[in-house]
Amino acid sequence: MSLSLRKIPGFRSGKWWKVSITSGFYLFVFLTILAVLSSSAPTLALDKIDPTSKNSVSIAGKTHSNKPVYLLKDNKIVQSIKSDSSGKFYFALNDLKDGNYTYTIETCNSEKKDKCKSENVLITVDQTPPPKPEIALPNKLPNDSEEEIAIKGISEPNTKIIASVQDNELPATTANDKGEFEIKTGLVLGTNTISVKAVVK
Numbered sequence: 001m002s003l004s005l006r007k008i009p010g011f012r013s014g015k016w017w018k019v020s021i022t023s024g025f026y027l028f029v030f031l032t033i034l035a036v037l038s039s040s041a042p043t044l045a046l047d048k049i050d051p052t053s054k055n056s057v058s059i060a061g062k063t064h065s066n067k068p069v070y071l072l073k074d075n076k077i078v079q080s081i082k083s084d085s086s087g088k089f090y091f092a093l094n095d096l097k098d099g100n101y102t103y104t105i106e107t108c109n110s111e112k113k114d115k116c117k118s119e120n121v122l123i124t125v126d127q128t129p130p131p132k133p134e135i136a137l138p139n140k141l142p143n144d145s146e147e148e149i150a151i152k153g154i155s156e157p158n159t160k161i162i163a164s165v166q167d168n169e170l171p172a173t174t175a176n177d178k179g180e181f182e183i184k185t186g187l188v189l190g191t192n193t194i195s196v197k198a199v200v201k
Contacts (some may be wrong), residue, residue, distance in 0.1 A: 014172070042067050042107050050158075053200035055097070059121055060090035062108040071096055072104040072118075072159040083107070096125045129158040130156040130198040133181070139192075142187065151183040159198040 046061040087099040106118040133155035175181040
């Protein structure tokens with residue numbers, strides 16, 4: 001009876017144990033990263049909320065997917081949800097009156113509230129109408145109705161400016177951080193009535 005032995009490629013050269021060590025190293029790195037991620041608090045990013053004149057405001061943000069997210073007022077939970085599969089979430093606040101409101105958004109690894117991350121949110125509601133803008137017409141008005149003029153003015157910063165000529169509303173513009181704005185419009189022959197008002201966005 002005779003036996004035939006076939007040489008396994010790489011067996012004597014030591015390649016097999018090099019491959020095993022390399023695979024084991026990558027597995028160790030993967031498990032280490034997984035352990036670090038599971039033991040750390042989820043990330044939390046909130047959308048910016050500008051001052052508003054509306055009595056309804058949404059707080060939106062993003063964290064890890066399917067994580068519990070809490071809305072707190074004075075350290076008490078007033079709403080709780082779970083982030084969606086992409087990590088997005090939002091809370092709706094209604095019937096707000098004029099004033100400043102401070103809330104806390106908190107997200108955790110689990111509903112046991114372990115490894116949490118929190119951020120404070122300031123909401124400003126101001127339903128007081130801004131004062132009437134001041135405008136200045138150019139020194140020289142055109143003789144042709146097809147020629148435009150530039151009306152410059154001052155209002156509260158970042159307010160929406162709505163103007164109309166002869167009761168025809170013009171495209172809205174926005175005052176800059178200094179309250180300055182400019183409106184370009186044509187005029188009709190004869191007397192023109194120009195109306196300008198500011199509203200909170």
